[in-house]
Amino acid sequence: MITKETKLKLVAACAAGMEALVGREIRNLGIECQVENGKVLFEGTIVDIARTNVWLRTADRIKIILGEFPATTFDGLFEGVKALAWEEFLPLDAEFPVAGKSIKSKLFSTPDVQSITKKAIVNKLREVYHRPASVPLAETGSKFPIEVALRNDIATLTIDTTGSSLFKRGYRTEKGGAPLKENMAAALMMLTNWYPDKPLVDFTCGSGTIPIEAALIARNIAPGLKRNFQFEEWGWFDKNVLAEVKAAARSEIKQDLTLDILATDIDHRLIEIAKENARLAGVAEDIEFKQMRLQDFHTEKEYGVLVSNPPYGERLGDFSAVKPLYREMGEVLIPLETWSKYILTSDLMFEEHFGAKATKKRKLYNGALRVDYYQYWGKRKPREQKIEKGTEV
Template sequence: MTEYQLLATAASGIEALTGDELKEMGYEVQVENGKAFFKGTEEDIIKTNLWIRTGDRIKIVFGMFEAFSFDELFEKTKALPWEDILPMDANFPVSGKSQKSTLYSVPDCQAIVKKAIVDKISSFYHRRTRLPETGAQYPIEVAILKDIVTITIDTSGSSLFKRGYRSEKGGAPIKENMAASLIKLTTWRPNKPFYDPTCGSGTIPIEAALMGLNIAPGLQRSFVSEDWNIFPENMWTEERHKAKMAADYSVELDILGTDIDGRMIEIAQSNAKKAGVEEYISFRQMQLSDFKTEKEFGIIVANPPYGERLEEQDYIEELYRQMGDTYRSLPTWSKYILTSDLEFERFYGRRATKKRKLYNGRLRVDYFQFWGKRPQRKRNTEK
């Protein structure tokens, strides 16, 4: 098998979590802004696509070099071993971006990279006519930053947040990989109660259940690289089988999702069923202020409405006050609340233990963390 330089992309502020996931899988990782670099074989491409919860895509870094002219971009792109990965009928669309670079025209850079690859493949396969591009798709990106060109091939296709279980969603849904990231930023473990008071279409509780049961998030979806001929026969089938066998459905989970909107509860239940975790989550139509429990040391993760429109602001501020009043009676529970409202603490009535800046799509948000009391350690009374 071939070893590749691989790249897991992630939202700004999440890349460290993606890097941690890769480290837990046994890879040596270098984390940069929005990126986690690691090395791996064809098997690792499949494994990371199936298992990464917080990342966006797994890409092959096929080339990296300096270029200050279009001629230089063309020649250095053509020099790359495209014949090692692209078959004669490969369909290879080229996207691009450029920042702070001499070569700032993205359409021109895309066209030049495309032409360089066509020349190389045509020469290798002795083609004098136009390449058919009727085969498997190999999405290629040319990204130029400060005159450093990085050419990548996307192995995922659609973003990894598209797990395949969410056929319906609410008005302001959170992406699945962001939901997984919010959970990973807590101290939750499968033996603790977990509660989402504004669950909407159920994404956060569903992601918690997938984690608790050790279900690979990519099991229900397809990937663009499944049709590539670099993979030995049946490798995708074998890795999927390994992932299925790794799930542990004997784990007892205590996960609750509530929402004031009964229609959203129906959608959440439907999505949980598609994800195969409906038996492990309780969904209930309920006002946030009605939550009461005798359980201790639980975790609350909430992505409440942000109140982006002026007419919603009064409702949002009252919702935040309700959170503060309701959760004050839960001193052992830790609460994690995502919002773009920097005044959240004022309405909630308490300063956060910690805040973390994140991006929900392009929207800057803060993750307000209120840590609960820790359970007392049992003293060793043996002499």
């Protein structure tokens, strides 16, 4: 029986390139973890399942690891799956769809792997709940999404606690033509040197995802506050746990904060969508939205941060169409010497078109698309020198 004290093996799944950020977020929750390719492993209770689902900005989903074992034959897979303690998690009427994947393994047929896994779980539940083989399991109850993942002949069985991916915060009702996922936007902000006391500008804001995620981070608003999770359906998951976690998260929101965030786009329709998304996210008062061309941007402010996910070749279907935009970006932004600039694109020739070599470049994945995050660090603000008492100025 699963209780609030039961320690479970858990995994936060994430996109390639995000692992270190997810690991940092989990450690910030006071949980030890181990970072691996595409995932972060940790142990926790149902309270930690709720906390990570509510708080993680850059992960995709949180799963319970039921077990891992070598599987080079279908008989071995069947017996390994059947040996796991499914009865501790799945009630008799559980709906348990099985998804699968196989990488560099002898059992390479995903449909067969899924079918064998499903059959093994069914057999285990029939034995435990004393049901005859002639009567199919109803599967009319709560949903427990199961995945069997084979990698290098090792099978890992997990149950998804999240449901819809964590990037779905619940505030984005409409999108632009090539929307950036919310957890990717949060990652872009977490990879900058922006602090809430600095000006922030996104001049290709689209549906507003980057500035909205920035405002959520600044105000310490948990990204999962306004959404539901798969585990809420499960009878053994204490309903009070999520309510307590969300109540605690609300108490940690920074109310007294003045932000200087400007979000612009050339498309007036997108600006209206972005305004509505910001309103639903609860940060409409923190962001100034303005329809504006990049060429018209100018500022007297210093030591700010510019973040942009401009249109790029694969998104528009034509690299040549974005070259003039990158040149204009360079002409407008390079003179802003005290501003740091962060630009996401898949164009390997970006620096040449922009007119300056990046301070640092980071490889990320926007969905399946390999992209680079070009980072141009601005001049640091001089430290204020302390004036000793009695010193003439």
